[in-house]
Structure formats: structure tokens, C-alpha cells
């Protein structure tokens with residue numbers, strides 16, 4: 094595959110208006126599947142959570158999962174949508190081995206929620222209102238694993254395995270209207286939008302919202318039109334981009350790729366595209382017309398969903414604080430500088446810090462650990478902070494040990510490494526390994542005297558005002574204490590000593 098020519102990003106933005114559209118699939122964390130009683134559980138033995146309904150055996154009949162409907166309504170309400178008084182399921186017919194029924198039960202012209210809007214803040218601090226076209230319920234497909242090829246895709250594979258545990262898992266698909274006017278910030282807006290959706294469904298408690306497990310997946314539509322042109326350009330749809338960073342990169346890449354083709358007088362092919370994280374590029378998938386013929390028709394085996402006003406209002410009353418309002422509140426409560434707060438939000442660390450604070454950490458201390466050492470380790474291991482083996486409560490414990498003067502920063506970093514290695518909680522590790530700083534002045538003075546005896550001229554120099562001479566003694570004492578001393582206290586004691594004698 095030849096590498097596409099990419100136009101310089103700034104140039105592309107100066108020539109073309111970017112229009113994006115986002116489709117986000119959210120997997121609900123209901124106990125059971127959408128239309129049967131099979132367990133909805135990630136990571137189990139393949140094909141163990143299956144039954145005649147979700148593998149589409151003839152004669153089996155689906156029933157709707159009440160909790161999934163309620164969760165879908167909650168999502169709709171949180172996105173400012175109207176809730177349809179009646180909504181029907183429809184069959185989306187297609188043949189592919191990941192769905193044994195030969196059709197996906199979805200919603201077509203009667204989605205459960207429609208006409209919403211979401212305010213999304215991008216890293217620059219600008220807020221865009223993204224119009225939500227609809228949110229509809231459907232079922233997930235099974236998982237295909239293509240074995241033997243170099244790429245893990247079906248092309249070149251020797252054989253494919255199918256796991257139907259995921260077939261029938263409840264999904265809500267949230268579709269935006271075309272988003273105009275983000276300009277150079279379109280890639281950031283796409284990522285910030287998905288982050289907002291993730292925050293909302295997490296706050297609602299309706300999804301585990303773990304992107305690395307595919308709980309939240311995004312298809313990003315991108316099209317360009319020459320500045321000033323009314324007619325929309327042809328769009329491409331980059332499928333299943335599963336991290337916030339990838340969404341931003343994929344949209345940016347498509348802008349640069351399409352801009353170069355258009356500038357060269359070429360045409361954009363309407364198609365799905367795949368994002369390749371390793372190469373940082375997209376490649377052609379399958380052509381897609383606007384009228385893909387899925388022969389949608391109303392699902393005859395399910396009655397329409399007719400949520401009562403009472404139900405809708407009771408769900409509305411239970412909506413959690415809107416994430417944007419919550420951010421404003423926390424910014425006030427924590428007293429971070431504006432940049433500090435924005436960095437925390439953009440790094441996706443807000444939830445962790447909030448939990449650490451709830452567990453007793455001081456906000457600044459929690460921020461320091463998460464955006465410093467913990468982010469650094471996650472970065473170096475190419476992981477999300479959520480994948481690291483440390484809980485916000487443990488971070489709070491670590492921060493409080495430092496605050497209380499029981500360990501110093503250097504020891505705390507060692508303790509952090511041990512926590513990540515699964516050796517226990519910070520307090521357990523400090524106790525088991527005897528890492529608590531020596532706060533007994535007697536022991537420190539003894540070590541200072543010993544160091545001074547070896548460097549008799551130091552006291553004289555300090556008295557002459559050469560305070561930096563104390564460094565050598567402090568270093569020797571810290572070494573004797575194996576680093577488990579408060580260097581500032583040692584310095585105080587050395588200077589006291591010089592003034593006494």
C-alpha cells in the first residue's frame with residue numbers, strides 16, 4: 094500500500110473547511126444481554142454466554158432488557174435529547190459471521206432518543222455545541238479473530254475464530270449532526286466529544302466505558318469543502334477508533350490526506366477506512382454508499398418500547414451532575430490554577446484525582462502524583478493510567494505519608510514502584526520494608542557528628558558564611574540513613590550545630 098501524500102496541516106485548514114460527524118457506540122454494563130438472559134461479561138471463555146436467542150436459532154424469541162432501555166433513556170436525557178413515546182426495533186439485514194442471526198436488531202426510523210446537544214470544551218478552552226441527531230438501541234455483534242495473517246485482518250488470514258459472547262450485548266449508538274466551524278481544532282473536538290460521552294456514561298453508571306475493551310468505540314466521519322463552498326464534500330468514515338489519542342490523530346490524518354487529493358484535482362471516495370495506530374495512518378476499507386441496502390424492516394418479534402412519562406421523569410430526576418458543571422465546581426473547590434486544571438482535564442486525570450481527594454488526599458498532592466510520576470510511568474509503559482496497578486485510594490495513602498513527614502519524596506517514588514509491582518498498599522510497604530524516615534533527632538545528630546568528625550573543616554566554613562559547605566555533611570548523613578531522612582531537617586541540625594559550638 095503506497096503511503097498517501099499529506100498536505101501540511103496549516104495549509105489544509107487555510108484552504109478547506111472541515112466537517113466532522115461522530116458515531117459513538119457505548120456498550121451497556123447490564124447484567125444480561127439485550128434480548129436474552131445470557132450474562133453480559135467481558136473476558137470469559139469464548140462461546141459460553143450464548144443461548145438460542147443470541148445465536149439466532151430458528152423459533153427462538155427475543156425479549157427486551159428493561160434495564161438496557163432505562164440506561165438508554167438516561168443517556169438520551171443526559172445528552173439533552175427528547176425521548177420517543179414509542180420506539181420500535183428494526184432488523185438490519187446483513188450476512189456476516191459475527192452475527193449468527195443474519196440480521197442485527199437495531200432501531201431505524203424510531204430511535205429512543207433524538208434532537209439533543211452537548212457542550213464540549215476543547216484544550217484551548219473554547220466550547221463547541223455539538224448537536225446530537227439521535228441515540229438508538231441495538232445489539233453488539235460477536236467478535237471475530239483472524240488468525241495466521243500478518244495484520245490480524247481477514248485479508249491474508251488462514252482461518253477465523255468467532256466468539257458469540259459479545260453477540261447481543263446492549264449498545265447505544267449516539268450519532269451527531271455534521272459539526273461545522275471547529276476549523277483547526279476539529280481533531281481535538283472529536284476527541285473531547287468522545288471524552289465527554291465517556292464521562293457522561295461513566296457518571297450515569299450505565300457503562301464501564303473502558304475504551305481499551307471496546308466499551309466505547311468511535312467512528313469518525315470527515316469531509317472537506319473549499320472555504321466558501323455551500324455543498325458538503327464527500328466523507329470518509331474511519332471505523333472503531335478506540336482511544337482518545339487515536340481519534341484525534343485519525344481525524345487530523347484524514348484532513349491532511351483528503352486536502353492533498355482535492356488540491357491535486359482528485360476525488361474523495363466515499364468509503365470506510367481503518368485506523369492503524371502503529372503507522373499513524375488510515376487505509377481504505379470498503380466503499381459505502383448513503384443508501385447501503387440493509388432492507389430495514391420493523392422487528393416482528395418485539396413489541397414497541399413505550400416508556401411512560403413517569404419512568405422518563407424518574408430517570409431524569411436521577412441524572413448525575415453534568416460533567417461540565419462538575420468540572421466548574423471542582424475547579425473552585427480544589428483551587429488549582431486555570432492551566433493546572435485544564436492540564437488535568439486534558440490528560441484524563443480528573444476522575445482519578447477526584448477519587449483520591451475523596452479518599453483523603455489533598456487536591457494539590459493528588460494532582461502532583463497523578464500528573465507527575467504516575468503519568469510519567471504510564472507514558473513510558475504506553476498505558477492508560479487506569480491500567481496501572483494502583484487505586485486512587487492508594488495514591489491518597491502515599492500522598493498522606495509524605496504529608497505527614499513519614500517518608501520523603503524520594504522514598505515515596507520507591508514505594509510507588511513497589512505498589513505498581515503488586516507488593517501491597519503504600520502503608521504496608523513502608524512498614525514491611527522499614528522505609529519510614531528517621532525523625533528521631535538523636536539518631537540524626539549522631540550521624541551528623543560522625544560525618545563532621547570526618548570533615549572537620551566544614552563547621553569552620555559554615556561559620557564563615559559558606560553555607561554550601563553543609564552540603565557534603567548532609568549528603569553523608571542521608572547516605573548513612575539510606576535516604577530515609579528529611580534532608581531539610583538534617584540541614585537545620587547541621588546549621589544549629591555550627592552556631593552552637
Ligand SMILES: [Zn+2]
Nearest residue numbers: 129131144147
Ligand atoms: Zn443469549
